[in-house]
Amino acid sequence: MRAPLDSPAVTARALADGRPATGRSFRLHRPRSGVCGNGTCGQCGTDPATGDALCCTPAGAAPVRRRDPLRALGLPAERQLPWFWERRLLRPRALRGRYLRVLRGLSAAPGLPPAPAGGPPQRRVVEVETLHVGDPARADPGALVVDAAAGATAFGVYADRTVAVTASGELLEVRCERLVLATGAHLRLPPVVGNDLPGVLHLDALLRYSGQGADLGALRVAVIAPPERHAAVTAALGDRCRLVHVGARIPDRIDGRGRVRRIAVGAEAVACDAVALGLDQPAIELALLAGAHGVLGDGPLPVVVADAVPDWVELRGRAAARERLPGCTAQRDAFACPCEDVRLRDLEAAVASGLRDVELIKRRTGAMTGPCQGKVCQGAVLTALRDLGVEPRPMTPRPFARVTRLADLAVAHDA
Numbered sequence: 135m136r137a138p139l140d141s142p143a144v145t146a147r148a149l150a151d152g153r154p155a156t157g158r159s160f161r162l163h164r165p166r167s168g169v170c171g172n173g174t175c176g177q178c179g180t181d182p183a184t185g186d187a188l189c190c191t192p193a194g195a196a197p198v199r200r201r202d203p204l205r206a207l208g209l210p211a212e213r214q215l216p217w218f219w220e221r222r223l224l225r226p227r228a229l230r231g232r233y234l235r236v237l238r239g240l241s242a243a244p245g246l247p248p249a250p251a252g253g254p255p256q257r258r259v260v261e262v263e264t265l266h267v268g269d270p271a272r273a274d275p276g277a278l279v280v281d282a283a284a285g286a287t288a289f290g291v292y293a294d295r296t297v298a299v300t301a302s303g304e305l306l307e308v309r310c311e312r313l314v315l316a317t318g319a320h321l322r323l324p325p326v327v328g329n330d331l332p333g334v335l336h337l338d339a340l341l342r343y344s345g346q347g348a349d350l351g352a353l354r355v356a357v358i359a360p361p362e363r364h365a366a367v368t369a370a371l372g373d374r375c376r377l378v379h380v381g382a383r384i385p386d387r388i389d390g391r392g393r394v395r396r397i398a399v400g401a402e403a404v405a406c407d408a409v410a411l412g413l414d415q416p417a418i419e420l421a422l423l424a425g426a427h428g429v430l431g432d433g434p435l436p437v438v439v440a441d442a443v444p445d446w447v448e449l450r451g452r453a454a455a456r457e458r459l460p461g462c463t464a465q466r467d468a469f470a471c472p473c474e475d476v477r478l479r480d481l482e483a484a485v486a487s488g489l490r491d492v493e494l495i496k497r498r499t500g501a502m503t504g505p506c507q508g509k510v511c512q513g514a515v516l517t518a519l520r521d522l523g524v525e526p527r528p529m530t531p532r533p534f535a536r537v538t539r540l541a542d543l544a545v546a547h548d549a
Contacts, residue, residue: 139192139346145171145178146343147193150350152407154332154393156188160504161216161475162208165392167332169321169510171339172282176473176505189339215483216476216499255300255544259307265297267420268316272450278308291423295446305543315421316450319414320506322437323472323514325464328388330472337363337412341370350375356397356404358384359412360457367412379404384413384435384462415513416440416453428528430516434461437513438528470518471511473504478518485522492519492527502529 145168148156155165157179168178173187181191264277267288273279280286286301297313299306321336323329337359344350356379357367364380371377385397388409396405418440422428424447426440439456440449466479476499484495495501501515502508508515508529516526 139190142193142343142346142348143168143171144181144188144191144193146189146346146348146350149333149335149343149408150348150353152353152393154408156332158202158205159330159472159475161500162212163202163205164208164330164475165332166330166472167335167393168339169335171336171342174320174506175510212475216474216480255303255305257305257307259309261309263310264312264314265308265310266314266316267297268314268318268453269451272314272316274314277314278310288420291420293425297420300543311446313420313424313447314450315418315447315453317417317420317453319416319452319455320509321411322413322415322435322459323469323510324384324411324413324435324462325468325470325478325514325518326385326387326462327465327468328390328394330469331388331390331394332392333390333394333406333408334388335408335410337367337410340375340408340410344371344374352376353408354378354406355408355410356380356385356406357410357412358382359410360460363412378406382460384460385409386462387465413459414452414455415509416449416455417509418449418453419509421447421449421453422528430513430520430526430528431456431458433458435459435513436517438516464518464521470514471499471501471504473506473511474500474502476501476515481515481518482522485519485524490524492516492524492529495519495524496529 145156148154154167156168157166157177158164159166166177168189169175171189173190178188180187262278264274265280266273266277267280270279270281280288280299280301286299288297288299290298291313295310297308297310299308337357340355353375355375355377357377358381359367361382368377368380381399383399385399387398388394389396389398394407394409396403397409415437416439418426418428421440421443424444426443426447428438429441430436430438437459443449464478466482468478470476470478470481480499481495481501484498489495489498496503502512512529516528520526
């Protein structure tokens with residue numbers, strides 16, 4: 135398992151250098167950067183040697199490819215629906231499957247990195263009264279703690295109260311009577327133009343990069359967060375970067391080419407290099423795997439929250455939050471799903487074509503099928519579909535709630 139970083143990550147160094155783009159989107163090859171800072175959003179790219187997200191890779195350990203020759207093809211594709219080229223160019227239709235197989239081969243991911251030294255992890259069954267996943271500061275005395283910052287990952291919850299965990303070279307089956315989830319929050323993506331630009335990130339990520347010792351002194355940062363967090367943010371970041379704006383109103387637009395250059399808030403234009411958004415989507419993936427139901431909240435910028443949580447599961451802290459976020463006007467050209475380059479207008483087109491079910495729209499557009507599996511985009515996608523008259527039924531999450539290498543699961547079995 136990877137150890138927590140005690141030095142700046144690749145993405146932190148890139149942000150400090152004013153070149154935050156370290157990754158590319160799948161369909162349009164648009165520049166992307168680290169949004170989450172902890173390896174869950176899948177935007178920043180990966181270290182080819184280990185498969186780790188670049189926000190979990192020490193700076194200097196992995197090369198950063200900043201140019202993508204396929205971006206030239208992505209530019210005209212941005213003007214079309216996600217399924218435009220499939221219909222117009224893959225002809226005759228009878229051979230479309232063969233064409234798609236060839237295209238998949240040409241765009242296939244590189245081979246898996248070599249297995250880490252030390253052999254496969256050991257499988258062990260553990261029985262405890264209370265299993266705590268997330269922030270150790272919120273754990274009860276005597277609880278077994280699964281702390282992602284220490285390299286542990288909980289990736290599955292099963293009906294017999296068993297939780298699958300990787301930690302310290304072991305694959306654990308933890309059988310518990312009580313499961314406490316203090317798993318924090320992801321970014322709730324606001325539906326404004328420019329929301330996918332490199333330099334747009336969760337406030338948690340900026341705080342994490344700052345804590346790694348990244349040299350952010352010259353970085354001009356605009357912070358958007360609830361008013362009650364302003365004092366704490368200013369105290370934490372005031373002497374580590376240049377705070378040019380701290381407010382609660384979501385920008386009307388985020389401008390830039392290749393990276394953030396400025397934000398528009400009403401009549402005010404604020405020049406900045408990064409936009410740190412304190413807009414939280416509770417991290418409830420494990421609760422849903424345990425049997426809770428996801429429900430889209432109300433208001434103009436709702437989040438997906440856990441409802442009907444089983445009595446043996448408890449949510450704590452930001453994972454249990456239900457506060458309403460400030461509203462904003464949704465913009466058709468804003469990205470609803472940055473992983474798969476799906477804009478709000480693409481969702482409109484899918485609904486206009488006759489699709490009236492979330493699962494069908496998901497399959498047609500690709501929304502919520504990228505590396506983050508909807509953790510960042512589900513709120514934005516479901517809100518857009520709700521406003522289009524489609525029942526906003528949250529998706530059932532699939533493991534893994536965090537990035538996990540196959541090598542960490544390859545337990546040796548007797549023949």
